[in-house]
Amino acid sequence: MFIDTHCHLDDQKLINTDEVVKEYQLSGVDLVINMGCNISSSEKGKELADKYQSIYYAVGFHPSDANHFNDEALDKLKLLVTNKKCVAIGEIGLDYYWKPYDEVKQKQCFVEQIELAKESKLPICIHSRDATADMLSVLKQNKDKLSYGGVMHCFSGSVETAKQLLDLGIYISFAGPVTFKNANGLLDVAKFVPQDRCLTETDSPYLAPHPLRGTVNAPKNLPIITAFLANLKGLELTDFANQVMKNAKTLFYKLN
Numbered sequence: 640m641f642i643d644t645h646c647h648l649d650d651q652k653l654i655n656t657d658e659v660v661k662e663y664q665l666s667g668v669d670l671v672i673n674m675g676c677n678i679s680s681s682e683k684g685k686e687l688a689d690k691y692q693s694i695y696y697a698v699g700f701h702p703s704d705a706n707h708f709n710d711e712a713l714d715k716l717k718l719l720v721t722n723k724k725c726v727a728i729g730e731i732g733l734d735y736y737w738k739p740y741d742e743v744k745q746k747q748c749f750v751e752q753i754e755l756a757k758e759s760k761l762p763i764c765i766h767s768r769d770a771t772a773d774m775l776s777v778l779k780q781n782k783d784k785l786s787y788g789g790v791m792h793c794f795s796g797s798v799e800t801a802k803q804l805l806d807l808g809i810y811i812s813f814a815g816p817v818t819f820k821n822a823n824g825l826l827d828v829a830k831f832v833p834q835d836r837c838l839t840e841t842d843s844p845y846l847a848p849h850p851l852r853g854t855v856n857a858p859k860n861l862p863i864i865t866a867f868l869a870n871l872k873g874l875e876l877t878d879f880a881n882q883v884m885k886n887a888k889t890l891f892y893k894l895n
């Protein structure tokens with residue numbers, strides 16, 4: 640019934656994959672998409688997808704790893720995208736939170752991977768932290784390369800930013816923070832985004848939802864986020880979960 644569109648099952652905290660998979664299946668999570676942050680996590684995603692039917696994967700370089708992105712790395716990504724279970728390029732984007740950062744290198748890494756997505760006929764999973772204006776301008780400048788769409792992962796911006804992303808054809812994904820006591824403006828965004836443009840994710844092992852905040856997050860907690868959003872939007876949980884699954888299968892068409 641549920642899908643976790645963004646998690647990091649290669650993380651040391653979630654190393655017992657058999658257990659992680661068993662637990663999320665028991666909580667009703669049918670599909671998960673593992674993100675790539677560099678070559679090793681992208682390759683690990685493929686290994687996990689080879690082993691577990693319910694795991695799909697994305698490949699890419701996280702902005703914090705942009706300094707390791709080069710032609711050799713791009714060639715390796717190109718080999719990984721052809722697999723039938725590679726559903727997206729991600730997570731890619733801009734992160735000006737962790738200092739020092741190289742803005743020029745991050746933008747180059749972001750744009751080259753948007754081009755890879757177009758070539759590979761895949762959607763992108765976008766990461767943006769403290770970089771909203773630049774992230775939006777890169778997307779707008781490369782609008783012609785976004786024919787396979789994308790998703791803004793763990794959205795934490797304003798209604799205005801969400802609106803601009805929706806106009807660019809980007810889906811909005813909500814994670815644990817929407818359930819936090821200090822979510823404030825994010826609640827308005829969650830109410831604003833049409834249900835046919837919403838996605839859900841855990842970003843495991845990070846960002847465990849309320850009341851588990853501060854613990855190691857895992858895909859088994861995904862239903863907490865979906866239920867919170869359904870309630871906020873005044874929808875039946877089953878209806879909303881089915882809609883989110885449909886949205887995910889529309890964007891990540893290789894899930895079908």
Ligand code: NI
Nearest residue numbers: 645674730842
């Ligand atoms: Ni992530």
